[in-house]
Amino acid sequence: MTTPPLEHLCNCWVVLGPDKRKVTCGIYRTSGAFELRMSYTDNEILGTQLFSRTPDVIERLTDAAERWRVNLVAKRFRDTR
Numbered sequence: 001m002t003t004p005p006l007e008h009l010c011n012c013w014v015v016l017g018p019d020k021r022k023v024t025c026g027i028y029r030t031s032g033a034f035e036l037r038m039s040y041t042d043n044e045i046l047g048t049q050l051f052s053r054t055p056d057v058i059e060r061l062t063d064a065a066e067r068w069r070v071n072l073v074a075k076r077f078r079d080t081r
Contacts, residue, residue, distance in 0.1 A: 006030055012065035015077040022080075023072065025065050036064055 006028040014024050021040055028035040033052055039045040049064060051057050073079055 006035060009034075012036075012062065013069050014080045015069065015072050016080060018076050023077065025068055027061055027065075034061060036061055036068075038068055 009027045009029055012025040012027065014022050017023060023038060023040060023046065025036065025038045028037055030050070033050045034057055036049045036051065037045060038047045047068070051060055051064075054060075069079065
């Protein structure tokens with residue numbers, strides 16, 4: 001059985017690592033939930049978190065994305081905003 005493809009909805013942010021590689025955080029729609037994904041590329045995923053489809057899902061996704069961004073900036077990643 002194959003996994004259905006994810007639908008990319010938007011990017012939350014991009015930061016640059018100490019090695020100048022871009023790390024992108026994006027929101028994806030899956031068949032039954034939303035996924036927050038942080039990655040160097042589509043094949044180099046650093047972290048994911050699934051969120052159930054509830055009325056406050058957008059707030060929960062953006063809050064989690066912001067926590068991830070703050071944690072990376074604290075580890076010497078540079079915010080590109």
